Amino acid sequence: MNELPLTILLASVLATAAPLIIATLGETITEKAGVINLSLDGSLLLSAMIAFMVGFETGSFTLGFAAAAVTGAAIALLVGWFGIYLGQLQVAVGFALTLMCKDLAYFLGNPYSRLQGPQLISWKIPGLSEVPFFGPVLFQQPLPVYLGLLLIPAVWWYFYRTGRGLELRAVGENPEACYTRGIDPRRKQILYTIIGGALVGLAGAAFSLGIKPGWGRPQGIEGIGWIALAIVIFGGWHPIRVALGAFLFAFLQVFGIVLQGIWTGIPAQVFQMAPFPLMILALVLINLLQYKGVQRWLDDKPGLALLVDKLRGAPPRALGKTFHPD
Amino acid sequence: MNREFPMARLGRHLTDTLLILVIVTVFTGLLLLLIGASPTEALSHLISGSFGSWSKLSRVLNVWIPLTLCSVGLVYAFRSGLWNIGVEGQMVLGAIGTAGVLRMGLESGHPLLLLCLALIAGALLGASWALFAGWLKIRGGVHEIFAGLGLNFVAMGLVLWLIFGPWKRPGIASMSGTEPFPRDLWFPTLEGWRVSPFALTLVIILILATAWILNRSRFGLNLKAVGHNPRAVVLFGLSSQRYMLIAILISGALAGLAGGVQVSGVYHRLIPAISSGYGYLGLLVVMLAGFRLAPIPFIALFFAALNVGSIQLPMMMQLDSSLSGVIQGACVLSALLVFGIRHLRKGGAPD
Structure with a gap:
């Protein structure tokens, strides 16, 4: 095996993780408020296509990212409106939108297929990018990487250190109680669904304008949306653990490419599906931790128990359920 | 819930259908105008491409058969309250099972017997893949959407591995799939038709059987109770987990059968895209049908016609050709919109 420099490996893990972090944190915000937006796989693709189309036509990255954010927000608005106000199953709306947005992206993006378009270049932070090792890994990255990294503490701070964040979590846990306290849960829910969707849109733009530049059928990010949804569960709806899950997945993906060079007999597609069984395994493990027997076994192992405690996460109690004000 | 007269209900379904069609037509028309294409021209291509000739109609039926099988199976899963999104992977596993048995028996000399065995193997393998998802849900606590989805991708990897590994074509392995089976192992068809009357009959029998099982048998009623009335489950001492597992098992068996039909009746070999996305499409069919069995054959026919008709659009x-998928998605969304507005006008109370 040819030695890959550690810095390049780590830098590409970070770059691969960035759009995933933005998307998973967006979905975390949505789900924390009690709404499940299942449409991620389709919204990522459609917003990636729109970002590329707008970027190609106008040559402006800002407009490309903005259009993608609006696309993601509009899809989320549909999920929220159908789910919260029209009383339809959020999962059903989300799934239908997943398939439809994917096909819509291929249909509208057809003329933009395989074109050479704008691509974000790395943005070196003056001074910091010269630091040995950390410089090339952390401070010579395209803009979405910085956005993703800054978003992690920002979302955490909003959730757990602000009054509005408390309201957000309360709406996802107990909308009835919020209603009696004078908060309209439905307005909060649709607001955070739209914000989460806008972030998912930005993630799509980060793919087509930066990490996986260009547009085509297939674009190469098919299936990522489903992984993002699983990472939110894996991270127990906690922004920092969700981000760690995204890093873990990015690491697996980059590592898979390295492995592919070693086992050349196995087709590339087999490696691409490797994260999925791992995802199931991780979800099973996390669930196993809830069992009483496991708990008792852990009782005399304080260090391990603490670790398990950090891994556990319960879904927002009102997740996917529609609130009715009567 | 107050009872409705059958005629009133039929009238309501008809208005709904009409409304959905109007919304979808307007939406698709605007979309085509937006990109500068003629809606009438697209429509005429869609129609002539699907019902324009006998050979095209038989192609539509070849899509209708697996799509209907998947959708009918999904109704069982939905009745028990399960989202069997893994139907896609169950179809793939069915295709693998069928192809495997056909490969083993190439020299057996009993082609018809072998075909039947191969289909049964497909159904069994599809059912076991579904059972795995159900087991992960009940014992592992993994939501069936993620268990099913993960297993879909695993099934995809399995097919690719088989095509490029143990089952590769002599000479060169490629995305075009495995070596085609000899003609006597193809599903028998009538002269000039690509569709097998045997498969058509099988699907129709399965639809009728499902109608009886779901609405008339004790099993069907219990299944409904498990999915929609948790209190009745306690009252009658039913095991909801057992009913869920049986429901997803049937769902997987029918999807596996659909995969087997794809191998033995349509492609005559195993290809990477053997499921053609009919599992996911089946979920849309069932949603558009409002989770009821009766409209499924008709919606599946409409969707199959869209799929085949859009082939000549490029x-x-x-x-x-993804226009077909856009129209199918628009149908489901407008259906949800129409159901939602009805729900609002009833006062927005939970069902």
Whole structure:
């Protein structure tokens, strides 16, 4: 095996993780408020296509990212409106939108297929990018990487250190109680669904304008949306653990490419599906931790128990359920 | 819930259908105008491409058969309250099972017997893949959407591994799939038709059987209770987990059968895209049907016609064939919109 420099490996893990972090944190915000937006796989693709189309036509990255954010927000608005106000199953709306947005992206993006378009270049932070090792890994990255990294503490701070964040979590846990306290849960829910969707849109733009530049059928990010949804569960709806899950997945993906060079007999597609069984395994493990027997076994192992405690996460109690004000 | 007269209900379904069609037509028309294509031209290509000739109609039926099988199976899963999104992977496993048995028995000399065995193997393998998802849900606590989805991708990897590994074509392995089976192992068809009357009959029998099982048998009623009335489950001492597992098992068996039909009746070999996305499409069919059995054969026929009709769009109009998927998605969304507005007008109370 040819030695890959550690810095390049780590830098590409970070770059691969960035759009995933933005998307998973967006979905975390949505789900924390009690709404499940299942449409991620389709919204990522459609917003990636729109970002590329707008970027190609106008040559402006800002407009490309903005259009993608609006696309993601509009899809989320549909999920929220159908789910919260029209009383339809959020999962059903989300799934239908997943398939439809994917096909819509291929249909509208057809003329933009395989074109050479704008691509974000790395943005070196003056001074910091010269630091040995950390410089090339952390401070010579395209803009979405910085956005993703800054978003992690920002979302955490909003959730757990602000009054509005408390309201957000309360709406996802107990909308009835919020209603009696004078908060309209439905307005909060649709607001955070739209914000989460806008972030998912930005993630799509980060793919087509930066990490996986260009547009085509297939674009190469098919299936990522489903992984993002699983990472939110894996991270127990906690922004920092969700981000760690995204890093873990990015690491697996980059590592898979390295492995592919070693086992050349196995087709590339087999490696691409490797994260999925791992995802199931991780979800099973996390669930196993809830069992009483496991708990008792852990009782005399304080260090391990603490670790398990950090891994556990319960879904927002009102997740996917529609609130009715009567 | 107050009872409705059958005629009133039929009238309501008819208005709904009409409304959905109007919304979808307007939406698709605007979309085509937006990109500068003629809606009438696209429509005429869609119609002539699907019902324009006997050979095209038989192609539509070849899509209708697996799509209906998946959708009918999904009704069982939905009745028990399960989202069997893994139907896609169950179809793939069915295709693997069928192809495997056909490969083993190439020299057996009993082609018809072998075909039947191969289909049964497909159904069994599809059912076991579904059972795995159900087991992960009940014992592992993994939501069936993620268990099913993960297993779909695993099934995809399995097919690719088989095509490029143990089952590769002599000479060169490629995305075109495995070596085609000899003609006597193809599903028998009538002269000039690509569709097998045997498969058609099988699907119709399965639809009728499902109608009886779901609405008339004790099993069907219990299944409904498990999915929609948790209190009745306690009252009658039913095991909801057992009913869920049986429901997803049936769902997987029918999807596996659909995969087997794809191998033995349509492609005559195993290809990477053997499921053609009919599992996911089946979920849309069932949603559009309002989770009821009766409209499924008709919606599946409509969707199958869209799929086949859109094939010639790239050549004739330089449009991507994914227009069919956009229309199908728009149908489901407008259906949800129409159901939702009805729900609002009833006062927005939970069902």
